[in-house]
Amino acid sequence: MADRLELVWGSKANLAQRSGRTGRVSNGTVFRLITKEFYSKLIDYNSPEILRCQLDKLILQIKKWDYKNPDVILASAIQPP
Numbered sequence: 001m002a003d004r005l006e007l008v009w010g011s012k013a014n015l016a017q018r019s020g021r022t023g024r025v026s027n028g029t030v031f032r033l034i035t036k037e038f039y040s041k042l043i044d045y046n047s048p049e050i051l052r053c054q055l056d057k058l059i060l061q062i063k064k065w066d067y068k069n070p071d072v073i074l075a076s077a078i079q080p081p
Helices: 012-018 036-041 055-065 070-075
Strands: none
Touching: 055 070
């Protein structure tokens, strides 16, 4: 199976991060071209990438790096798969 980039709507956390410094550390305004109704339907956070990717391909990539054993790297994740 080939990898593909899945186009999905961002989460509320993504939108807050994309605002950059505007409104966080200095005065400014963020403009988003979505309605408040649509914004309210967005999820708060996206699922972690490690849960969305195919583990077999991730393990092969780790082996290709020849850095550490895949078991060690995956076990050090915040929420191991």
